Amino acid sequence: MSTPARPVDRELVEAAAEVARTRCRGDNHTMAAAARARDGRIVTAVNAYHFTGGPCAELVVVGAAAAQGAYELETIVAVGDRGRGVVPPCGRCRQVLLDYFPGLTVIVGDGERVRSVPVAELLPETYVWADHQLDAE
Numbered sequence: 001m002s003t004p005a006r007p008v009d010r011e012l013v014e015a016a017a018e019v020a021r022t023r024c025r026g027d028n029h030t031m032a033a034a035a036r037a038r039d040g041r042i043v044t045a046v047n048a049y050h051f052t053g054g055p056c057a058e059l060v061v062v063g064a065a066a067a068q069g070a071y072e073l074e075t076i077v078a079v080g081d082r083g084r085g086v087v088p089p090c091g092r093c094r095q096v097l098l099d100y101f102p103g104l105t106v107i108v109g110d111g112e113r114v115r116s117v118p119v120a121e122l123l124p125e126t127y128v129w130a131d132h133q134l135d136a137e
């Protein structure tokens with residue numbers, strides 16, 4: 001069962017690519033992410049690598065967006081430094097993004113084959129954190 005193809009937000013890909021080109025540095029910052037908020041603005045961030053589990057760029061961009069008052073994200077993409085192009089989210093990020101934004105669109109694929117997919121398609125049959133919280137009221 002497939003859903004209709006979602007258009008690729010090329011401006012968002014370019015925003016992430018620009019940050020990857022100009023702001024990634026050394027081994028600490030190797031990935032850039034860009035997210036489109038519901039109000040249309042674009043928020044960008046880079047990862048903060050650390051062996052103890054420093055956050056991926058996708059997670060930093062979630063916090064950076066919130067710091068700007070953008071709590072609802074509609075689309076996200078990550079781009080690697082050194083010309084690596086679009087990089088799909090890791091497993092942890094897929095879970096976080098699904099829990100935060102169940103309707104999120106994620107841009108994946110490389111080169112001419114980038115495409116937009118619902119985050120839920122990246123985690124079939126997943127655990128949904130919200131489904132297992134006891135109602136506090």
Ligand SMILES: [Zn+2]
Nearest residue numbers: 056089090093
């Ligand atoms: Zn990740």
